[in-house]
Amino acid sequence: MDFNILSLLIWLPIIGMVAIAFIPREQEEVIKIVAAVATGLQLFLAILLWMQFDKTAIGFQFTEKYTWIPSFNIFYTLGVDGLSLPMVILTPLLSFLAIFVSWNIKRAVKGYFALFLLLDTGMMGVFLALDFFLFYVFWEVMLLPMYFLIGMWGGPQRVYAAIKFFLFTLVGSVLMLIAILALYFTCGQTFDMVTLMQTAPEALSGVLWWGVSAIKVIWILLFIGFAIKVPVFPLHTWLPLAHVEAPTAISVILAGVLLKMGVYGMLRVNYGMLPEAVWWFAGALAVLGLINVLWGGLAALAQKDLKKMVAYSSINHLGYALMGMAAVIAALEVNGGNYAAAEAGLSGAVFQMFNHGTISAMLFILAGVVYDRAHHREIAGFGGLAKQMPVYAGVTAIAFFAGLGLPSLSGFISEFMCFVGAFPVFRTIVIIGTLGILINAAYFLRAYQKIFFGQLNKKYADMPEINGRELFTLIPLAVITFIFGVYPAPFLNIIKVTISGLVEHVVTLGGMVGVF
Amino acid sequence: MINLVFWFFVILIVLSAFSVVLNKNLIYAAISLLLTFLGIAALYVFLWADFMAGTQVLIYIGGILILLLFGIMLTHKITSVKISHTSVQKGIGGAVVLVLFIGLLWMIKITPWKMESAMEPEQTVNTIGTLLMTDFLLPFEVASVLLLGALIGAAVLARKES
Amino acid sequence: MNIFLQYTLLIYFLPLIAFGIQIFVGKRLPRQGDWVSIGAVLTTLILSLALFAGMLLNYNPHFEQNFSFTWLETANFKITMGFLIDNITIIMLLVVAIVSSASHIFSLKYMAGDPRYSRFYAYLSLFTFSMNGIVLANSLMLLYMSWELVGLSSYLLIGFWFEKDSVANAGKKAFLTNRVGDIGFFIGIMLLFTAIGSFSYSDIFAGVADGRITGTLLTLAGIGLFMGAVGKSAQFPLHIWLPDAMEGPTPVSALIHAATMVAAGVFMMVRVFPILTPDAQILIAYIGGFTALFAATIAITRTDIKQVLAYSTLSQLGYMIMVVGTGAYIAAFFHLVIHAMFKANLFYGAGSVIHGMHHALHDLKDHKTDPQDMRNMGGLKAKMPITFWAMLISSLAISGIPFFSGFLSKDAILAGTLALVERTHSHHLLLIFGFGAALLTAFYMFRMIFITFYNQPSRPQIFARMKESPRAMLIPLIVLSVLSVYIFYTLPNINPLSDKGWFTHLVEAKESLVPGGINPTVHDIEESIHHSHTPAMITSLIVAAMGLLLAWLMYFKKTLSAEVWAKRLKPLYNLSYNKYYIDEIYNKVLYRPFLKLADWVAYLDWNVYDKYFINGFGKVTVWLAKIVGIADYEGLDQGVVDSFGRGTKRLGGSLKKLQTGKIQSYILFAALAVVIILILQVL
């Protein structure tokens, strides 16, 4: 490829944003079309990238490197590998669909779409940046539009929700910044992530700060920073509120992309730069995953608000990914060098990350569809809608069953792989964790029954069926869920080399156990 | 003799300048200003600046002062005897100005002026002309544009609204 | 391509294609597309028959074909999928195809006029597809996936008339109860995978034989897999969903909840039998045996015709599970096949009766009377002769009367159980379970027959409007009745008292693969069965006859009054009538506490943790800010800064006068400033 496709991917939305800035605010249709075109082109580029991506190559591809702030050794470095490619495809896909989801936005259309495109740039940048400083900048770029999008276009408690979201995330990014600077100053004054992955383990080994291993300190800082995004219990309470209050499209992005940054960040940064600590922390990670699964699931079961239930289901689902991530230590010598389990767990986590992106996006869109019609989200307030809206009921069934891990839909495989991977090392935790699949089923079926089964609620006897635009946003996601559920190999082929490389990385560099 | 002439002009300048500032009648003030300008033109001659002296007389007296007089005439009903005005904040103004003047004097006194002696030139017009057309061509042109602008601006501003 | 692969691929995917067509365009097709599904299922029937014929013609007891492809892989982790075709598979495919075809045809009339007619056929096709997946799977992975899909189709079909709350609840209950079992199943799979590194049967068998997983772990793995079977085959304590599942349409009950899906658990246990350790086997035997008797005791007090059949299904599945545990697992498979035929037939018969009742009630405009309640029937023999005969044959079969198929397999099961007791000289309890259930089976089946088809009609006005069901519903009854006759399973042997025949030859028992010789060999088992065959047969005949006699006395001759005996055995009757209060107990002990826990978690999370802890941070910060604010305002600000401020204000007040708007003042001040600077400079 002879043009900088990654830069284009990042900056296309900004171009769209500038274009929108020049359109008079009355021209709402034009603004929406521009936004759709910008994200659509971005999606096209992402697919092009996917086509050109060399699945067998090790390391980063399509790298770009330009000097940015030479005095601090800061570069504008971009690159993509098997870990980020799924997210690079998912992000524009969800952004593109989210534009259509927000087609009915009434207030301040211009500002909304401009901020949305800025958010898109931020998200894309986080996944593509290979320079820590750049990474951090994009991380923050993403935060601000999100704050406004929730705070200005959200529900009744939007300001509270936005501030909560903002504060939580800010705490996380501050800790992350400290960690980044710590890495910068201890590992040869570089922000280059690829370099750091090679040098940090050695540079940090044996370093003690206040009597504690520097590796542990940095790991914890980074972990908290990313854990807030995931979100990991007990740092999760911003999520239900933000999800409930945010407009539908923003919930989609929040659940579909932003939450993934936590997992992505952990795999890229924590696992990449501090592999020794993986061994130390994996147990805690598995336990946190278990708590996420059970706590999120039980909380979801008790929710009365559909969107809140879906929000808690996100906590529940990402718990599986955490368990899968913890599985990586199965490959260590002391655990029997079970590479199969380690790869299963890690691939499962990455796959779960992607699947949760598509599935939870569907769930939020579906919740939005019914909210648009009924203007409430009380699960018990519906009833019998299957008769009135059969197509909607069918699509919802796909999403719900994907959410509860039904085989032939993608969620199953990733959960399965996470469990299978983590099982050899964390037997008890996984066995307790399998309760999660029961709880999953319980809350989804309960909600499904209350909304769709029983006698039709008279109030909704003339509720219109899901319309073409809404279906257009749902069908691609449903198709992806189904295709990867039936035949996941194409996805796993993309991440295969990177995952085995990461396992190898953690094993060889994390093998220096005892350096603490 | 020359010394005497010189001091005469100095005294003329000082007196007339005071008159400009203090005279209650504007017409008188304007005429005093004319004397001041004349005295300064004379001092220019003492300073070997013959061309500048000529310019001073021509522009200040022939141009600016006439303009001022026109202004005075136009803004006061000529019949009114009260072509005069009062002053404000004389006390504090005077004090400040006085202190400032003393400061200036003191500064003039303590500064070690670097002097360079030179011969009196035949005339300065040639040199000035050459310089204007070479080194200072651009400022010269800008000045001419400025004058043009001022001309038009003044005409536009002063025009009575129809 | 291999001919077997071709056939099985067609069998596997045709119903799926039919499902796809039906779900998307079914409504727009002529006749709502029922012919698509029926065509697909009949084609699979023909293909299954072809496979079956091929198997019989080229008879080979060790026939086995394995096809697999890599489904997903990473560098070291790999999952393959594929088909395992052996004799068991082919027989099972045929069973599924027969019962499914019958169900499709039966539904033509039974479901006619339903607003979601095409949807119904779509779900049936989905079920057939999923069930065939279980049958064909060559690995636990595909088995598990199909297992869940079967659960999905069951959920959809039970909840087909979802407008009724009890129906929707039943569907949910079925799915969730199955999931409980699936957790165990899943753990079992993970235990095996962790030890062996593969999901496929052949690898697992090889791994177990190699001793890569032994002892307690292997027992746990076996029990884990069995938990899956407990869920799907509705064994105690997860049996609660099956009676509720009768809320679904009757063809569904016949297909899924009597013949095929519930037998999937048994099928799986048959498949994985070689890896079961003795401990696991004993547990299986007890659970199965207990369920057999337990369900039978409930069945005797049911008044709903489908409920009787549901509990009888539980009981029969218990038999199958029990015999897997005793080691004679071929008998379990045998009974599975035979049971599928006669139990489906019983359900279709019941469906036919209900259909008639429903139409009669409809004519009467009576919407209160329960068309499934046997107490509203009686004397129907005269009105519905074909239905009656079909049900009678099936009842004879299930009761284990000679000349009917059930006798053969039941006999084999009881013989297997007796053989275990004789081999081990313990576990006598299993005999009580087995023979007790046999007695009760005969009793409750004929109770049903007598109440429904004999005696005087209890509601003459309904009776007057009853008529035989249409032909489409009778064809399955006739076909399945014929298949309930012993001769089909024993050819070329025609001795009705012996189960020897093609079937027992066809499926050979596999040796246990558990290392260490702790399980008896196939030869040992067969030897002991041979010894216990005759006593078991005689005993079973006696108890069946007793049960039949009792039913005859009570419900036909009425020399023994059912009411009087119910009063005499009041506590027992109550227990049975209330299904041992299991649902209530679960509700109280599990379900409600679980929901309460969820509520509690949600409350803790949102109203305690978030409200007090997280927002507490905020509150503390705000509070601190306030304190700082007060200190800042009252002390620093008012005290220190404001004095500056006040001074400034005063100064400003005075200086304000300076702000005159007059340029001259400003210039003056500028000059003043210059002066001040000057002075400062000098000083």
Place this chain on the structure above:
Amino acid sequence: MDNLQVYLIIAALLFSLGLFAVITRRNAIAVLMGVELILNAANLNLIAFARFGGMNITGHIFALFVIVLAAAEVAVALAIILNIYQNFNSINVDEAQQLKQ
């Protein structure tokens, strides 16, 4: 007479007087006269420095430009004053105090 300081003192005096006029006079034209005095003071300095700095003609040129500026300034200022007069019927500077608001 051949002494720089004398000229500077005169210029300083002129400047001070000009400033005084600017500060105190109420009539705009009188203020303008004060400005003229200040400009003349500056010019005088320039020319004096030219004379005692080795007869550097650049000083003259500079003074020339100042004169030009002064002319332009007076023209414009008078025009403004006329305008103000038309609006307020007075050219007393302290009456035109919109700046205060």
